[in-house]
Each structure stands twice: as structure tokens, then as C-alpha cells.
Amino acid sequence: MSLTHDDVETPTTGPAKTGTPATEVREGPAAAGPGVPHVVGRVEDVPPGEGRAFIAGDAQVAVFRLRDGSLHATQAACPHSGGPLADGQTDLNVLVCPLHLYAFRWSDGTSPGGASPVRLYPVREQDGDLVVEV
Amino acid sequence: MTAVLGGRPEGVSTLHFAMDEADGVDTRQRLVVIGNGMAGARVVEELLERGGGEQFAITVFGEEPHGNYNRIMLSHVLAGEEHEDDIVLNSHDWYADNGVQLRAGVRVERVDTHAKVVHAVDGTATSYDQLVIATGSRSFIPPMSGLYRDDEQLIPGVYGFRTIDDTRAMLEAAAEHEKAVVVGGGLLGLEAARALQGHGLQVEVVHAGTHLMNQQLDPDGGAILKQSVESLGIVVHLATRTTEVIGPDRVRGVVLGDGRAIDADMLVIAAGIRPVTEVALLSGIEVERGVVVDDQLRTDDPDVYAVGECAQHRGEVYGLVAPVWEQARVLADLLTGTDPDAEYHGSRTATKLKVAGVDVATMGVNRPERDTDEFLVISEPRRGVHLSVVVRDDKLIGATLLGDTRKVAFLTQAFDRGTPLPQERIKLLVDLSDGAAEVGVAELPGDSQVCNCNGVSKQMIVDTVKDGATSLGACMDKTRAGKGCGSCKSLVKQIVEWAADGAVTEDESADWYVPGIPLAKPELMAAIREQGLLSVSAVFAALAPGGAEDAKSKMGLTSLLRMIWGSDFVQENDAKFINDRVHGNIQRDGTFSVVPQIKGGVTTPAQLRKIADVAEKYEVPMVKITGGQRIDLLGVRKEDLPAMWDDLGMPSGYAYGKSFRTVKTCVGSDFCRFGLGDSTQLGIDLETRFQGIESPAKMKLAVVGCPRNCAEAYVKDVGVVAVGNGKWEVYVGGAAGATIRKGDLLATVDSPAAVLELTGRFLQYYRENANWLERTYDFVPRVGLSRVQQVLLEDSEGILADLDEGMQRSIDAYTDPWGQDGKAPATPGQFRTSLPLVDLPKVPVR
Numbered sequence: 012m013s014l015t016h017d018d019v020e021t022p023t024t025g026p027a028k029t030g031t032p033a034t035e036v037r038e039g040p041a042a043a044g045p046g047v048p049h050v051v052g053r054v055e056d057v058p059p060g061e062g063r064a065f066i067a068g069d070a071q072v073a074v075f076r077l078r079d080g081s082l083h084a085t086q087a088a089c090p091h092s093g094g095p096l097a098d099g100q101t102d103l104n105v106l107v108c109p110l111h112l113y114a115f116r117w118s119d120g121t122s123p124g125g126a127s128p129v130r131l132y133p134v135r136e137q138d139g140d141l142v143v144e145v
Numbered sequence: 146m147t148a149v150l151g152g153r154p155e156g157v158s159t160l161h162f163a164m165d166e167a168d169g170v171d172t173r174q175r176l177v178v179i180g181n182g183m184a185g186a187r188v189v190e191e192l193l194e195r196g197g198g199e200q201f202a203i204t205v206f207g208e209e210p211h212g213n214y215n216r217i218m219l220s221h222v223l224a225g226e227e228h229e230d231d232i233v234l235n236s237h238d239w240y241a242d243n244g245v246q247l248r249a250g251v252r253v254e255r256v257d258t259h260a261k262v263v264h265a266v267d268g269t270a271t272s273y274d275q276l277v278i279a280t281g282s283r284s285f286i287p288p289m290s291g292l293y294r295d296d297e298q299l300i301p302g303v304y305g306f307r308t309i310d311d312t313r314a315m316l317e318a319a320a321e322h323e324k325a326v327v328v329g330g331g332l333l334g335l336e337a338a339r340a341l342q343g344h345g346l347q348v349e350v351v352h353a354g355t356h357l358m359n360q361q362l363d364p365d366g367g368a369i370l371k372q373s374v375e376s377l378g379i380v381v382h383l384a385t386r387t388t389e390v391i392g393p394d395r396v397r398g399v400v401l402g403d404g405r406a407i408d409a410d411m412l413v414i415a416a417g418i419r420p421v422t423e424v425a426l427l428s429g430i431e432v433e434r435g436v437v438v439d440d441q442l443r444t445d446d447p448d449v450y451a452v453g454e455c456a457q458h459r460g461e462v463y464g465l466v467a468p469v470w471e472q473a474r475v476l477a478d479l480l481t482g483t484d485p486d487a488e489y490h491g492s493r494t495a496t497k498l499k500v501a502g503v504d505v506a507t508m509g510v511n512r513p514e515r516d517t518d519e520f521l522v523i524s525e526p527r528r529g530v531h532l533s534v535v536v537r538d539d540k541l542i543g544a545t546l547l548g549d550t551r552k553v554a555f556l557t558q559a560f561d562r563g564t565p566l567p568q569e570r571i572k573l574l575v576d577l578s579d580g581a582a583e584v585g586v587a588e589l590p591g592d593s594q595v596c597n598c599n600g601v602s603k604q605m606i607v608d609t610v611k612d613g614a615t616s617l618g619a620c621m622d623k624t625r626a627g628k629g630c631g632s633c634k635s636l637v638k639q640i641v642e643w644a645a646d647g648a649v650t651e652d653e654s655a656d657w658y659v660p661g662i663p664l665a666k667p668e669l670m671a672a673i674r675e676q677g678l679l680s681v682s683a684v685f686a687a688l689a690p691g692g693a694e695d696a697k698s699k700m701g702l703t704s705l706l707r708m709i710w711g712s713d714f715v716q717e718n719d720a721k722f723i724n725d726r727v728h729g730n731i732q733r734d735g736t737f738s739v740v741p742q743i744k745g746g747v748t749t750p751a752q753l754r755k756i757a758d759v760a761e762k763y764e765v766p767m768v769k770i771t772g773g774q775r776i777d778l779l780g781v782r783k784e785d786l787p788a789m790w791d792d793l794g795m796p797s798g799y800a801y802g803k804s805f806r807t808v809k810t811c812v813g814s815d816f817c818r819f820g821l822g823d824s825t826q827l828g829i830d831l832e833t834r835f836q837g838i839e840s841p842a843k844m845k846l847a848v849v850g851c852p853r854n855c856a857e858a859y860v861k862d863v864g865v866v867a868v869g870n871g872k873w874e875v876y877v878g879g880a881a882g883a884t885i886r887k888g889d890l891l892a893t894v895d896s897p898a899a900v901l902e903l904t905g906r907f908l909q910y911y912r913e914n915a916n917w918l919e920r921t922y923d924f925v926p927r928v929g930l931s932r933v934q935q936v937l938l939e940d941s942e943g944i945l946a947d948l949d950e951g952m953q954r955s956i957d958a959y960t961d962p963w964g965q966d967g968k969a970p971a972t973p974g975q976f977r978t979s980l981p982l983v984d985l986p987k988v989p990v991r
Contacts, residue, residue, distance in 0.1 A: 058972035060719025064979045073979065078682065078694060078719070087979070095735040095979035098723040102661075102696040109723040109731050112628070114696070124625055 046133070046144040054082075054136050062097035062106070067143040072132055073097035074141055075106065083117050084134035084143050090127040149249075150229055150309050151212025151236035173202045176480070177263050177271055179253045179424060180279030181207025183216055184453025184469045186235050188277055191477030193243055200481060203245045204271055206263070209308060210250035212236040217466060219312045220336035224343050225869065226852055228819065229309060256428035258446045275448055275480060278425055278436055282418040282454040282464070283307055287328065287353075289399075291390035302396030303412045306337050318411050319344040320870060325411035326350075326399050328387050330357040332500055334415035338379050339501040341413070343852060345872035345893065349380040349407055351387050351399070353416070358500065361507040365524055366531040366547045373503045373529040373548070377890065387412075420455040420462055435462040440488040442476050452476055459491050468492035495557050497550060503529065506553040508560045509543030510535050518542075521570050532574045539566060541573070586639045595636055598629020603640055610644035617641050618652040658917050659702055661695025662688050666916065673709055681706060681720035700725070701917040704803055704839045708912050708951070711958035718972045727786055727976060728962040730801035732779065735980045737786060739778040740800035741793055742836065745810040745828035745848075746774030752795065759792050773807035773845060774856075775800060784976050790963035797837070797963045803918070805838040805908070806845045809857065813850035813867070820850035822867025827897045828856075831865075834901060835908065837959050838952075841915040844908060857881060862921040863904050864888050873900050877907055877933070878925030886922045889930045892938055906937050906945060909952040 051065035051074065062075040064087045071087035073096045085106065089096050094110030101107070105114040106129070113126040120128040133144040176192070178185045189203060197203070207213075213235040221227040240247040252266045256276060263271045284305035286292070294300050302322075304315050319325075319341055327338045330352025342348045350357075356367025357374065371381050382401065389400035390412060398408045420435040431437045431445040435457030442450045442458070452472040454464055463469065471492055478487035495508035512535065513520040519536040530548035534541060534556070541559040546552065552574060558564055559573075566573060589595075591604035601624045614620040620641050621627050627634040642649050658666040662684065669688070678684045681702045685694040699720040707714045718726050729737030741756065756776055760768050766780035775798050781789060790797075799806055810828030814820035828848040838844075847858040848865040858864030860881035866874040872895050879888030891907065894900055910933070915924040925933060935941035937948075970976060 056974055058718060058974070060717065061972065062979070063974050063977060092733070093735075094733075095731075097979035098726075098731065098735070100696045100699055100722065101719065102694040102699075104693075105696055107696045110733065111625075112697070123622060125623060 048142050048144050050137075050140045051143050052141050054139055054141055056141070057082075060101055062099060062101065064095065064097040065141070065143070067132070067145045070132070070145045072134075072143050072145070073099075074134055074143065075101055077101055077103055079103060082134045082136060082141070084132040085115070085120070086130040086132075089113065090129055091122075096129070149210050149212075149237070150214055151233035151239075152210075171202050173200060174274040175272055176201040176203045176275045176277070177273035178203065178205045178277045178279060179256075179263065180277075180281055180453070180455070181205050181209065181213050181247065181249065182279060182281040182453065183213070183234070183466060184281060184455075184473065185277065185279035186213035187470060187473040188279065188452055188476055189243075189245055190235070191473045192481060193245075195477055195481040195483045197477065197481045198244055201275075204273075205240065205245060205247050206251055206253050206265060207247065207249045208252045209310070211309060212239070212247075212249070214309060216307075219306070219309065220333070220340055222309070223306075223312050223315060223337065224340035224852060225819070225821065229313070232309075253424050254427070255424060256430075256449070258428055258430070258449060261448065273448075276450070277476065278430075278444070278449065278451040278455060279453045280421040280424055280455045282420050284311075284414055285417040285419045286414055287386065287416050289387050289389055291392050300390065300392050300395055302410060303390070303414065306333055306413055306415045307418070315341070315411070315413065316344075319346055322410040323347060324349075324409045325413060326387070326407055326409040327413045327415060328399075329415035329417065330354065330381065330383070331360060331415065331417065332358060332498065334413075335374060335501045337413050337415050338374075339377065341411070342377065342379055343868045345868055345870040345895075346411070349382065349409070350374070351382045351385060351401060351407075353384070353386050355384045357381065357383070358505070361496075361505065361511065362531075362545060362547065363511045363533065365522070366511075366533070366545055369524070369526050369529055369531040370500070370503060370505075370547060372526060374501050376529075377501060378893070379501070418454065418464060420457070422455060425451070425455075433457055440490060441479055442472055442489055450476055450480075458489065461491060463492060463494065465492075465494055465496055467496070468494065493561060495560055497553050497557075503548055504546070504550040506546040506550040506556075507544070508557060509541070511543055511545045519570060521574065523571075523574050534570070534573050536566060536570065536573075541566060544573075546574075586636070586643045589640075595640065596624075596626040596629060596633045598633075599625040601626035601637075606637060606640045607644040610641055615641075615645045615648055616650040616652045618654060619650070658705070659695070659698035661685070661693070661698035662702075663690065664688065666914070670705070670709060670913070673706065679706065679710055679713060680715040681717055683715075700803070701841075704841065704917075707839050707958075708955060711954040714958075716971075718975070724801035726971075727783055728797050728801065728966065729781065729783075729786055734780070735978075736780045736782055738800065739781050739786065739789060739793075740771065740775050740798035741795035742798040742832075743775050744832040744836075745808055745825055747810070747825055747829060748776075755793060755795070759789055762792065763789055771800070771807075773800070774809045775807060783978050783980075786976055787966070787968075787970075791968075793963075795963075796961040799837050802837075802839060803842050804840055804844070805832075805835045806843050808832040809845075809847040809861075811849045811851075811853075811855040813848075817850060819853060820867070821869040822850050822871070822873060823897075824848040824850035824856070824865070824867055827865065827873075827900060830897065830901060831904060834956060835905070835952075837962075838908065838912075838955050840908065840912045842918050842920045844911075844921070846904075859887050860885065861888065863907060865900050865904070868893065871895055873897070875900060875903055875907075878921045878930075880920065880922035884920075884922055889925055891930070891934060902949075903937065905952045906948045907933070909948040910936060910944075913948075913951065 049067035051067050057063045057074055057076040060078045062073045064073050072084045073087045075083045085096055089108040091113050094108045098109045099107050105116055107114045113122050113124045115122050115129040120131045135142050212233055215232045215234050218227055218232040222229050254264050254266050256263050261273055284307045305311050325341045325346045325348050327334045327350045330350050338348045338350050356364045357370045386402040387399045388402050391398040396412045398406055400406050422432045425432050425436045436451040436455050438451050438456050438458050444451055453469045472489055475487045475489040478484035497506040522533040524531050533545045535543035540563050544556045589603050592602050595601055595603050605624050606626055609620050609623045614623045617638050627637040654660055656665045658669050676687055678687055681699055684702050686692045700722045703720045723731050729739055760778055763785050765778045769777045771777045808828040808831045810825045813824035844862045846863045847856040847861040849856045849858040850867045858866050860879040864876040864879050868874055872893055874893050875891045876888030877891045880886040
């Protein structure tokens with residue numbers, strides 16, 4: 012049985028983007044910058060301890076503000092199976108993906124659980140703006 | 146209650162196409178069957194199958210007014226698991242349709258074998274050419290004083306357990322009475338006891354033998370069965386007789402051989418059966434214990450046969466159904482001439498059944514008889530398992546399986562056909578190659594998959610251990626083995642121990658509630674209370690080594706703090722798992738599932754219409770009825786969640802948290818014709834009271850209105866079963882996920898209010914004492930059912946008031962998260978997408 016959406020009101024947001032997130036990531040730890048700086052948002056867009064997803068140039072990034080105030084940025088999709096890393100949980104050492112709970116170290120992107128490493132991007136605050144180098 | 150079982154509506158008649166009725170000439174032989182029980186009716190069925198309807202004009206006499214019904218199922222009818230209509234094998238219509246004359250409710254008095262005429266009590270005389278006696282057996286009533294009134298009738302309150310009328314009478318009495326004594330601890334007695342207990346009666350079993358089911362079990366097996374039966378709450382008295390019934394107008398109790406008196410208002414006699422042989426005796430046919438027959442089932446009169454429980458063949462009188470089937474086949478072969486040389490050589494009796502909830506299978510002898518017989522016994526009293534086999538000259542001559550009948554198929558085959566036995570006799574009883582867990586880990590091939598969730602092989606675990614991860618925890622972290630559903634954890638542990646070759650490092654963190662705080666649950670809770678730590682960050686600052694926060698500890702601490710502090714808890718969104726931040730269940734593609742609250746699984750057209758509208762408006766890719774009787778809207782974008790909740794206008798169904806999830810219900814007494822209690826309302830009340838309560842792991846409940854268990858209450862964290870008379874059984878620790886476990890009967894209580902109180906106490910005890918992510922099916926066995934019962938039923942630790950108070954605090958702190966966060970986000974961007982922000986291949990819309 013399938014539903015038709017022909018006579019449905021216009022949804023509040025754009026068309027559905029459901030599907031398996033992109034998983035194409037380059038192998039190996041990320042080579043850190045120097046890349047092109049992009050302003051992706053304001054620091055207050057990211058609550059303490061949490062992460063939010065942004066677009067930096069043509070890259071999708073997840074930016075995290077840890078509870079000690081430090082900023083970190085990773086690729087948006089988990090290298091294991093594409094989970095939304097910005098929805099993960101953090102501490103000062105690692106980021107944990109919400110789908111299968113793989114952890115990734117802030118220090119070098121490697122995973123103690125043995126997943127492929129996550130790509131890290133340099134991120135800094137500049138006059139309240141979040142600047143990610145891609 | 147005089148309805149005729151399998152009867153036909155008045156006025157219905159059936160046309161007969163018997164031979165030449167028009168001419169009044171029936172050239173067929175006249176076959177008369179005395180007895181319309183399972184044996185008599187089976188003979189008729191077998192005859193008809195062989196075209197006997199054309200050879201014989203068949204007349205069947207039945208003492209009972211009913212059609213033919215399955216006597217074996219009477220205990221299920223008594224237990225309320227089957228309706229009496231469902232045990233009918235052949236209705237009156239069936240006889241009519243097959244041209245068989247059924248004289249139901251007519252007892253045969255005697256047979257004149259010379260004149261070949263059957264005389265019935267209604268004065269009729271029926272001629273026969275061939276006669277089959279299938280009078281079956283009746284309950285044996287042991288001698289005891291006070292049992293009979295002056296008119297030789299049993300005094301009111303005494304019941305045999307043999308017929309549907311006995312069963313109906315007991316069902317009626319069970320509704321009015323409170324205490325029953327069952328005489329006889331054999332199969333029938335135990336089934337009656339369990340069934341009556343299910344109706345809320347207090348039941349005591351008096352058994353003259355020294356152990357239960359002494360026909361089938363050896364003394365050790367009987368002792369283990371006794372333990373299992375007693376754990377159900379049935380009192381068992383062994384090696385004593387009932388000598389006196391206290392009356393005199395009706396049953397008021399019994400006196401045992403040792404002088405003890407037991408109060409009772411029902412007395413059920415199930416002390417064995419005796420063949421019914423009066424007709425044969427009065428007719429001058431040879432009778433010893435039963436009606437004596439030869440290998441062609443013929444009595445000493447060449448035109449009279451006997452089958453079933455009334456027949457004695459080669460000295461054996463059978464009380465099981467399988468020999469009856471064999472006899473009926475042989476007799477039909479002979480009578481119809483299908484096989485004129487057919488012979489019956491006796492049956493090897495093998496039986497598999499469930500007695501009072503315990504699986505039992507027996508075949509052949511139950512103990513060695515000669516010095517050279519091999520006898521192997523495996524006895525595990527704690528698990529209620531007792532297995533034994535007797536082997537003679539390399540052939541299986543007997544087996545008894547109690548509590549675990551997994552090997553019954555193989556053993557039956559070996560017993561029936563004499564198939565070769567394994568040299569290692571233990572393999573007869575224990576399957577040494579059944580499933581990876583039972584194979585020694587050393588023999589397990591390296592590439593065999595150990596953890597199916599995360600695809601981890603034995604070799605990967607071994608390599609990880611060799612690389613230095615010599616503790617279970619370290620190895621599990623490295624390989625992720627055992628971190629999915631967790632069902633392989635014990636196997637992973639064995640492999641780690643084997644690979645480390647005795648050098649296993651103990652995880653010092655094994656006792657910690659969460660990995661980041663070096664404290665077990667009681668100490669952690671005490672420290673949180675003493676130091677007044679209201680938030681997760683405060684707990685890390687005060688109790689974690691170096692004050693360091695730990696991502697993997699946050700979710701457990703959030704749950705624990707919420708339980709301890711209720712509405713005083715200071716929430717921090719980063720300390721919550723994503724599901725609890727956005728109140729939906731994250732899916733593999735990063736979308737969420739939305740499950741509105743539908744208490745007890747009872748909804749309305751208006752709700753359904755609203756859900757349908759919302760599903761269309763937000764282009765929900767899949768709408769699914771869940772296993773928990775809820776409606777799941779899957780594939781919802783995070784950013785759509787608040788608007789969707791607003792449009793739905795229904796509270797959250799909490800399908801995402803480590804929390805109280807759902808209460809499944811059956812339709813209960815409102816509509817179901819079998820319902821014994823209003824399960825639907827009780828389910829709704831339970832869900833109303835405990836909605837959204839957080840806990841160490843999820844809590845799934847069910848309430849059913851009768852033991853048919855349509856909503857699977859026996860396999861829930863808490864399952865409630867109506868058993869009639871306003872009584873409810875409360876089961877705890879059940880599971881039907883990666884682990885399957887039937888819940889343990891915590892208690893039988895007598896009102897919905899008592900169910901709510903006991904459920905609250907159990908859940909709170911579990912919340913306060915279970916390890917993080919430990920489901921009730923691990924918690925209850927770990928703590929032990931008897932301890933749980935002592936604490937919750939007898940208040941052995943004096944904490945019931947605290948449990949009630951703790952639960953009430955959580956209930957008072959409940960707020961609907963959708964109603965709250967939907968209106969005003971808890972943090973900026975709470976519902977912003979975290980998905981890659983490009984178009985992706987679409988999942989097909991269903």
C-alpha cells in the first residue's frame with residue numbers, strides 16, 4: 012500500500028531529504044588546515060556541550076562547543092555509517108555518535124572503538140562568529 | 146449449565162441416504178458401539194475412513210448427552226484457556242451427516258451376547274452383528290468417611306474430574322469458593338490444582354504416594370516437580386491419605402491420615418481412573434482389571450470387541466490417548482476387512498505434556514530394572530530440571546524429562562525405533578553442539594561470528610586480547626562485541642577468558658553505575674543525596690576523578706538524577722541522549738520517529754483522523770503499527786517535530802527513552818467473551834499513572850483479561866493477568882526480545898488498585914536498584930524472586946513507604962515534553978537538522 016501526497020497541504024519546510032546520509036570521506040586522519048576560512052554562524056548558535064551542523068563552503072561540518080568553552084569541528088556525517096554527529100554527546104576527550112555510539116577523539120579524530128577516523132577542521136571564534144577552515 | 150456440548154439446534158434434521166430406506170431393507174451389517182468417548186468415536190471415524198459407512202449401519206451409545214469431545218483438553222477448559230465449544234471433536238451434526246445413529250444420553254445396561262442384543266436403560270433393545278465396547282474409565286474415588294449422603298450421592302462440594310459436566314460444575318464452584326483440596330498428585334490432580342489456583346482459589350494437593358506423578362517420575366524428579374509446583378503457591382502434602390470429609394451438609398474440609406485437618410469448600414478427586422467394566426461383567430464377558438482382549442482386540446465373545454481405557458491387552462490397561470488411536474486403527478482394519486490380519490501388539494507409551502506449567506516428557510521405564518541397565522541422571526533442582534535415561538543393551542528403554550524437553554524428539558525416535566545411541570551417553574540428554582554458546586569456546590572456529598549485531602568473529606576477539614585488551618570491558622570497547630543487543634556477552638566473556646589464558650584483568654569499573662564515576666549505584670545515590678548534586682555537571686565536578694566529565698556517563702546520570710530529585714532536577718540538554726533532547730527516536734538516516742500517546746493501545750476515530758492528517762501534511766514516509774500497540778510515524782525531519790506535535794495535540798508516547806514505554810492490553814471484559822477482568826481500563830490506568838517515568842532501561846508492560854494472554858503479558862517487564870473472581874496475577878521480569886523469558890509470578894492480588902500499588906513498588910525498587918541498562922529480566926533473576934517478594938510483599942527491609950514516596954515524586958514531576966519544548970525550545974537550534982544539508986537518494990515512500 013502506498014500513500015499519495017497529491018492533495019496534501021504544502022509542508023512547512025522544504026521537500027523531504029530522507030535517505031542515508033553521505034558517507035564518502037577520505038581515509039585516514041584529516042590533514043589540518045590551512046584551508047579557506049568560512050563564517051558558518053554565531054557562537055551562541057551552539058549551546059554548551061552540544062553540536063550543530065553547518066555548511067562551510069562545499070563541506071558539511073558539525074561544530075561543537077564543549078563545556079570548557081573550547082570549539083571543535085568535524086565532518087557532519089559519521090564515518091561509520093553516516094550518523095548525524097552534531098546530534099552526538101561530548102566530553103573534553105571524545106565525541107560519541109548517536110547511532111552506534113562510536114567515540115572519536117578530539118585530539119586526532121581516531122576512534123578507540125575501531126571505526127575509521129573522523130575528519131577534523133580548524134575552528135575558531137572571531138568577534139562572536141564561528142569560523143571554520145575547510 | 147445443561148447445554149449439550151456439540152449439540153444441534155432443535156428442529157434440524159438430516160436426510161438419510163442409507164441403503165434403500167425406501168424399501169425398508171438395509172442390507173448392511175449392524176455395528177453397535179457402546180461408548181462415545183475418544184475411543185468409541187475414533188473407531189467410528191476410522192471405520193468411515195475405510196468406507197465402513199457402506200458396510201455397516203452404525204449405532205453409537207453415549208452415556209453423556211454431548212457429542213464427542215476431547216477429554217484431554219478438559220484441564221484447559223478448567224483453566225479458562227479453552228472454551229468448551231472448542232474441544233468438541235464430533236458434534237451431533239457430524240454423526241447425522243455421516244449416517245451414524247447417535248444415542249446420546251442413553252446408558253447401556255447389558256448385552257445379551259447369545260441373542261446379540263444391546264439393552265439400554267431407556268428400555269430399548271438394539272440388535273447387532275458386531276459390537277464394540279468402549280466404555281472408558283471413571284474417576285476412582287478412594288474410600289473416606291463422610292463422602293456420601295444417605296442416598297449414596299456425593300455430598301455437595303465434591304467433584305470428580307472426568308467429564309465436561311464435572312468441569313462445568315467445578316468452574317461454577319470455583320467462582321464462589323476460596324479453598325480447594327485436590328486429592329491426587331498425578332497428572333490430572335496437578336492440572337486441576339493449577340487450573341483452580343488460576344481462578345484465585347487457594348489450593349492444597351493431598352497425594353498418597355511419596356512423590357508427585359509417581360506413575361511417570363522417579364523420586365528425585367518428583368521432588369523437583371514438587372518444588373516447581375510449590376513455587377506457584379500450591380501446597381503439597383505427600384505420603385498421606387484423605388481419610389475423612391468434614392461435612393455433613395457440604396464439604397467444609399478434610400482430615401488427613403495423620404490427623405491434620407484442612408479447611409476447604411471444594412474437594413476435587415483425581416486419584417486415578419478405573420476401567421468401566423459393568424456392561425461387560427453383566428454380559429458375561431471376561432473381565433480382569435479391564436475387559437480382556439486378544440491381539441485382534443476381541444473379547445472372549447467372537448463378535449464383541451473392546452478398545453480404549455476399558456480394555457486390557459496383554460495385561461496392560463492404557464490411560465493415554467496414543468494407544469487408543471492405535472487400537473482404533475487396528476480394529477477398523479479388521480472390521481472393514483481392509484487388513485484382515487491386522488494385530489495390535491501393545492504400545493510403547495511416550496508422552497509429552499505440561500503439568501502445572503512444567504514441561505514433562507516420559508517414555509518407557511523411569512528407573513533401571515537390571516544390574517546391567519545403564520542409568521544417566523542430570524538433576525538441577527534450582528532450575529527445576531531433572532533428566533534421566535535408562536539404556537539396556539545399547540537401546541533406549543526409558544527416559545524422563547522434567548523442566549526441559551528439548552531432547553524429546555530425538556529420544557522418542559530412539560525409543561520407538563531403537564535407533565543407535567551416541568557412545569557418549571550424556572549427549573542423549575544434553576545437546577553438546579546446539580548453538581555456539583554450548584560449544585566449548587576452544588573448539589569454536591575462528592571465523593564464526595560471535596556478535597551478530599556488530600559482526601565480530603571469535604578471531605577478532607582473540608586478536609584483540611592478544612594485543613593487550615585483557616579485560617572484558619576493554620575487549621568489548623575495542624571490538625564492540627556484546628555492545629548491540631547484549632545477548633552474546635557471556636560468550637564474549639568466555640572467549641576473552643580463554644584467549645587470555647587465565648590472565649584476565651578484572652574490570653574495576655564493572656560495579657560502577659556509569660563508567661565515568663567510580664562508584665556503585667548505592668554509593669553514587671548516597672553521595673548525590675548528601676551533597677545535593679542537582680545536575681549532571683555538578684555530579685562530574687564533585688565525584689568524577691579530576692572532575693572530568695564523561696560523554697558515555699551523561700545519559701545514565703540524567704536518568705538517575707531525574708529519579709532522585711524529580712522536579713528539583715536541574716536539566717542540561719547536553720547531558721541527554723539525542724532522543725531525550727528532541728523527544729523522538731533517532732533512525733538510521735538521522736530522521737526521527739514520532740509516537741503519540743495512545744494509552745493501552747485504545748484510540749478513537751478522531752485521534753486516527755488527526756494522525757492521518759498530520760502524516761499527510763508532513764509527508765511521513767512510513768506509518769507503522771508498533772509491537773507495543775501504538776502508531777509510529779517514521780522518517781520525520783527533526784525540524785518538523787515541534788510543528789507536528791502542535792498539530793497532533795497529543796502527548797508524547799515515550800517510545801524513545803530508557804523509561805516507562807507502553808502498556809499493551811487485550812480487549813478485556815467489555816467485548817471479549819472470555820475476558821475475566823477489565824484489562825483495557827487497568828492498562829490505561831497503569832499508563833496514566835506511570836507515563837514517562839525514567840528508569841535504568843525501558844519498561845514495557847501488558848495487561849490481559851484472561852490467561853489466553855493475547856497481549857503477551859507473560860513476557861513483559863510487568864505483566865498483569867486477570868484470573869477471574871476479581872483477582873489479578875502480576876508477573877515481573879519477562880522478556881520477548883533478544884532474550885526470551887517468561888516473567889515470574891510476583892503475587893496474585895485482588896483489585897486493580899492493588900495492581901497499581903504493587904506495580905509502582907516493583908518499578909521503583911527496580912529503578913533504585915538495577916544497574917544502568919539492566920532490564921528487569923536480568924534484574925529479577927540477579928536479585929532473586931524470593932527476595933523481591935520479601936521486600937515488596939512482606940516489607941522485609943522496611944522500605945515500602947520510601948518506594949511509594951519515591952514513585953510519587955517522579956509521578957508528580959511528569960510533564961509532557963512535547964507540550965513543553967514544542968512551544969519554547971530548551972536550547973537554541975534544538976530542532977535544527979544535523980543531517981548533511983544536501984539532497985540525498987530518497988527512501989521509497991510506503
